[in-house]
Structures are given as C-alpha cells and as structure tokens.
Amino acid sequence: MSNQETPVVDVNEQITLRKQKLADKRKQGVAFPNDFRRDTVAADVIAEFGEIEKPELEEIGKKVKVAGRIMLFRNMGKASFITIQDMSGRIQSYVRKDQVGDEVYDDFKTWDIGDIVGIEGTVFKTNKGELSVKASSIQLLTKSLRPLPDKWGGLADQETRYRQRYVDLIVNEDSRATFVARSKVVKAIRDFLEARDFLEVETPMMHVIPGGATARPFETHHNALDMPLFLRVAPELYLKRLVVGGLEKVYEINRNFRNEGLSTRHNPEFTMLEFYWGYADYQDLMNLTEDMLRYTVENVLGKTVFESGGATYDFGKPFERMTVLEAIIKHQPEISLDELNDLDSARAVAKKFHVKLEDSWGLGKVQIEIFEELAEDKLIQPTFITAYPAEVSPLARRNDDNPFITDRFEFFAGGRELANGFSELNDAEDQAERFKAQVEAKDAGDDEAMHYDADYIRALEYGLPPTAGEGIGIDRLVMLLTDSPSIRDVLLFPHMRPE
RNA sequence: GGGUUGCUAGCUCAGUCGGUAGAGCAUCUGACUUUUAAUCAGGUGGUCACAGGUUCGAUUCCUGUGCAACCCA
Numbered sequence: 001m002s003n004q005e006t007p008v009v010d011v012n013e014q015i016t017l018r019k020q021k022l023a024d025k026r027k028q029g030v031a032f033p034n035d036f037r038r039d040t041v042a043a044d045v046i047a048e049f050g051e052i053e054k055p056e057l058e059e060i061g062k063k064v065k066v067a068g069r070i071m072l073f074r075n076m077g078k079a080s081f082i083t084i085q086d087m088s089g090r091i092q093s094y095v096r097k098d099q100v101g102d103e104v105y106d107d108f109k110t111w112d113i114g115d116i117v118g119i120e121g122t123v124f125k126t127n128k129g130e131l132s133v134k135a136s137s138i139q140l141l142t143k144s145l146r147p148l149p150d151k152w153g154g155l156a157d158q159e160t161r162y163r164q165r166y167v168d169l170i171v172n173e174d175s176r177a178t179f180v181a182r183s184k185v186v187k188a189i190r191d192f193l194e195a196r197d198f199l200e201v202e203t204p205m206m207h208v209i210p211g212g213a214t215a216r217p218f219e220t221h222h223n224a225l226d227m228p229l230f231l232r233v234a235p236e237l238y239l240k241r242l243v244v245g246g247l248e249k250v251y252e253i254n255r256n257f258r259n260e261g262l263s264t265r266h267n268p269e270f271t272m273l274e275f276y277w278g279y280a281d282y283q284d285l286m287n288l289t290e291d292m293l294r295y296t297v298e299n300v301l302g303k304t305v306f307e308s309g310g311a312t313y314d315f316g317k318p319f320e321r322m323t324v325l326e327a328i329i330k331h332q333p334e335i336s337l338d339e340l341n342d343l344d345s346a347r348a349v350a351k352k353f354h355v356k357l358e359d360s361w362g363l364g365k366v367q368i369e370i371f372e373e374l375a376e377d378k379l380i381q382p383t384f385i386t387a388y389p390a391e392v393s394p395l396a397r398r399n400d401d402n403p404f405i406t407d408r409f410e411f412f413a414g415g416r417e418l419a420n421g422f423s424e425l426n427d428a429e430d431q432a433e434r435f436k437a438q439v440e441a442k443d444a445g446d447d448e449a450m451h452y453d454a455d456y457i458r459a460l461e462y463g464l465p466p467t468a469g470e471g472i473g474i475d476r477l478v479m480l481l482t483d484s485p486s487i488r489d490v491l492l493f494p495h496m497r498p499e
Numbered sequence: 500g501g502g503u504u505g506c507u508a509g510c511u512c513a514g515u516c517g518g519u520a521g522a523g524c525a526u527c528u529g530a531c532u533u534u535u536a537a538u539c540a541g542g543u544g545g546u547c548a549c550a551g552g553u554u555c556g557a558u559u560c561c562u563g564u565g566c567a568a569c570c571c572a
Binding site (some may be wrong): 001010013015018049072074075076077078079080081083094097098112113124126127128129132146147148149150152153154156157158159160162171183200261356382486496497498499 | 501506507508509510511512523524525526527530531532533534535536537538543544552565568569572
C-alpha cells in the first residue's frame with residue numbers, strides 16, 4: 001500500500017463549506033466556465049483612468065472587462081465592494097444588487113475571498129476618490145476551496161512560503177516582485193549578450209562523463225542503454241567544443257546540478273550563465289562582465305545605486321580589482337606576501353588562523369583556503385579577484401609570466417562569489433596532463449575531482465582558438481539585486497525535504 | 500556533521516510556574532446601496548508537530564523523531 005493511496009485529508013469547516021458551495025454550483029450547470037474574456041488588467045485601468053476626475057469619468061463611461069481573485073470583500077447589504085487581484089495588481093469593484101440583478105447578487109453574496117471572478121462594468125471613481133469598476137455583470141469563474149491567509153497579516157511562515165509558493169505569490173507582493181526582477185535579470189543578460197553577437201545554445205543536461213567543475217554529481221541510469229548518466233555540474237566542456245566548432249561566441253543560461261549540502265547559498269539545482277568568447281582573454285572578460293552587470297543592475301532596478309543586505313552598492317563606479325594574495329593581506333594585514341609564497345610558512349599562517357588543511361595540498365590550494373577563510377566574505381563591494389593558482393584551476397590557461405598562477409578571476413559582491421572566468425586552457429597536451437592529475441586526486445579519494453574526458457581532449461586537438469569563458473551564478477545575482485538573504489527566496493520552488 | 504530556536508484555530512500570534520486553551524483576521528447568523536484591514540450585534544472552530552517517559556493528571560516538564568529558521572564546521 002503506497003502513501004499515495006491514502007492522501008492526507010486536511011479538511012476543516014471552511015473547506016467543507018466551500019466544497020458544498022462548489023457542489024451546488026455543479027448542479028446549476030457549468031461549474032468552471034471558460035467563456036469570459038477580459039479586455040484589460042487592473043494596472044492598465046489605473047494607468048489610463050487613475051488621474052481623471054470623477055465627473056469626467058462619468059462622462060466617459062468607459063466599459064471594461066476585468067478578471068481576478070477576490071482579495072477583499074466588503075458587503076453592505078444591497079451593495080458590496082470587492083478588491084480583485086490580477087497579474088498586474090489590484091482594482092476595486094462596486095457590485096450593486098440593482099445593477100447585476102437579484103439572482104446574481106444573492107449568489108454573489110455567498111462567494112468567498114479567494115474566488116476568481118470576471119466582471120464587466122464601467123470605470124468610475126467613488127466618493128472617496130478610489131478608481132473602481134461598477135459591475136453591470138459579475139460571474140464566478142473558479143471556486144476557491146481553501147481559505148487564503150489573513151488579509152492583513154499575510155503569510156509569514158517561511159516553510160509554507162517555500163512549500164506552497166502559489167499561496168506566497170497570491171498574498172506577498174514582495175515575493176511576486178522578486179520573481180519579476182529575476183525574469184528581468186535574465187532578459188537583461190540575454191539582451192546584452194545578443195547585442196554583442198553571442199549565440200544562445202543548449203547543451204546536454206545528462207552527461208556520460210561529468211565535467212567542467214570540481215563538484216560531486218547526481219547519478220542516474222539510462223535503462224535502454226543500461227548505463228550510468230550524470231546530471232551536469234557545468235556545461236563548460238560542451239560549450240568549448242562549440243567554440244572548437246566555430247561558434248566563437250556562445251552562451252547558455254540553464255540549470256546545473258551539484259550533489260552537495262543545502263544552505264542559504266546552495267540549492268542542488270541552480271542557474272548559471274556560461275559564455276565563451278573566442279579571441280578574447282580574461283581581461284576582456286572582466287571588462288565585459290563589468291559592463292554587463294552595470295547594464296543588468298540599471299535595467300532591473302532603474303538605477304545603479306542600491307541597498308542589499310545592509311550595504312550600499314554602486315554598480316556605476318569602476319569595480320575593484322586585486323589578486324588573491326592582495327585580498328588576503330588587505331583583510332588580514334598581519335600576514336605578509338612572503339609568508340604566503342612559501343608552502344611551509346603559508347601552512348603556518350593557515351594554522352595560526354585556524355584554517356584546516358590536508359597534507360596533500362600544495363601551496364596554491366593552501367593559499368586559496370586562506371583566502372576563502374579570511375577574505376572572501378569581506379569582499380562586499382563589487383571586486384574582481386585575479387591570479388588564481390593553477391593548482392585549483394584545472395581548466396584555466398597558465399599565466400605567461402608566472403606559471404604558478406592562471407589567467408583567471410572570480411567576481412565577488414556582498415561577500416559571495418558571483419562569477420568565475422578565465423582564459424581557457426587550449427593546449428590539448430597540457431589539458432590531458434591536468435585531467436590525469438585530477439584522476440589521481442579522484443583515485444586518492446577526492447570525489448569532487450574531475451574525470452578524464454577523452455573526447456574533450458580530442459576536440460582540443462582540433463584546435464580551440466584563444467578563448468575566454470565565464471560562469472555567472474544567476475541565483476546569487478538575483479539575491480543581491482532583490483536583497484534576498486536566502487537562495488530559496490529567489491527560487492520559485494526551492495528544494496525542500498519532503499513534508 | 501554540531502549547536503541554538505521554533506512548531507498552539509484556515510492565517511498572524513498570545514498563553515498555560517502541570518488541572519485538555521485565547522485574541523485579531525477569516526468563517527457562520529443577522530443589520531447595512533460609495534466602503535477602504537468597512538462597521539455593528541451574536542455564534543462556530545483546536546489530537547497545542549509526532550512518539551515515548553515522569554505524574555493522579557502533560558499542550559506545558561524530560562527524552563527521542565520529523566520539518567523549518569539561524570549560527571558554527
């Protein structure tokens with residue numbers, strides 16, 4: 001016996017009553033009519049008529065058809081005011097018995113907050129000056145069987161807001177605004193990249209060999225082929241194959257999946273922009289990123305200065321740029337550059353600041369651990385961090401002057417990593433060696449290390465032009481722009497443990 | 500993984516130093532033809548997250564479990 005055969009029934013008095021009302025409506029005919037067509041929405045009515053004076057409105061006598069969910073219901077006997085809400089906002093309607101008829105009005109009085117109605121009527125202003133629709137007819141389109149949260153207190157319980165996002169969206173305007181902003185962020189990025197001749201592509205979500213990032217993948221199984229498949233941790237290696245193929249400027253905005261813990265910054269599936277730009281390097285990328293983020297902030301918020309997480313940001317100003325080691329020293333002046341450039345003394349620094357290390361780690365990894373512990377969350381203002389060690393950058397091109405580091409940067413704002421970009425490693429032989437090193441690390445027990453991807457090496461052997469590539473975490477960017485403390489606030493349906 | 504806190508009516512929250520609970524909104528009945536969280540009068544509604552323990556008696560104290568939030572690693 002499965003659970004699904006015995007669903008939990010959470011019925012209360014209010015639901016029972018509403019179900020009875022629906023049953024009555026079924027007996028009368030079509031209980032879920034779909035013959036009402038609105039000709040406008042609340043915000044458009046307000047935009048068009050909101051500034052017009054009452055007497056002038058009476059003269060115009062504009063007829064409209066609006067539809068939406070009843071959010072407020074004020075019954076005063078033979079007349080009522082209801083406030084309905086549609087995708088654009090709210091508008092009030094005045095419903096009179098002598099206008100809609102006795103039969104309809106008596107039925108209307110039994111309708112509930114949450115019901116979805118269609119109204120035909122005339123735009124007018126009340127004595128108090130509120131723009132409203134005087135109903136000439138009103139129709140119940142969908143009976144709502146569950147009571148909505150308190151009209152004033154709203155829905156505050158975080159868990160319910162995440163699990164029942166539909167309710168959250170009905171009653172919390174902030175939540176709606178967040179997801180509108182999210183859509184605008186993605187649109188702004190698309191517009192920005194399309195204007196620069198980047199081609200949007202889609203690459204596999206299911207990988208035979210997971211690659212493109214050091215992360216633990218989700219594993220699944222293909223029945224017909226009887227083989228394991230992995231949900232992608234990054235699209236990187238496929239996008240670079242496309243650059244090999246001559247699609248020299250490509251991007252993809254899509255989901256990645258990482259089999260890791262949940263937190264206010266991590267969801268198992270999250271959205272990344274990745275883009276690759278032939279005949280460019282990481283310096284070009286930083287400049288493009290700065291322009292793109294400035295453009296996005298301005299388009300989404302209508303300004304470049306904004307508040308988020310208690311800090312004030314100005315994306316109109318040039319972003320800071322510093323190296324990994326400079327960032328450490330800036331935020332922990334006790335540490336000297338020399339200390340960080342020697343493995344033994346760097347390990348001593350780590351110990352002093354309680355940074356946990358593994359014996360197998362080299363200088364580069366030790367430096368990065370120190371950076372993440374001491375500097376990362378202090379990078380509030382938009383900052384590019386450069387000169388990442390090759391040891392922690394298996395796909396990035398080595399710096400010509402200093403082979404210890406790569407031509408790579410990460411972008412930080414609000415103490416969080418938002419982007420990671422670098423000049424791509426296009427030396428097939430070097431790449432093959434680095435894959436081998438990753439495989440050794442994997443054999444030694446690092447299950448985040450990468451697999452050897454022979455086809456990717458083959459692609460590189462055909463020749464990847466000098467290319468720069470970058471990933472930007474869309475969720476974290478939206479968090480910053482919407483002042484959302486948790487990634488769950490910017491995901492419509494965040495991952496939750498089953499109820 | 501560790502710690503802290505929370506879980507009480509449909510929603511937002513009180514409360515019970517251990518004697519099976521209360522407010523506002525919602526809902527129900529009635530009044531009301533320009534209201535604004537409409538108002539006025541009167542009602543209904545609870546396995547106090549779940550399971551054990553202590554106790555004459557547990558929603559309250561203790562232990563565990565689940566889910567969530569926050570902090571730490």
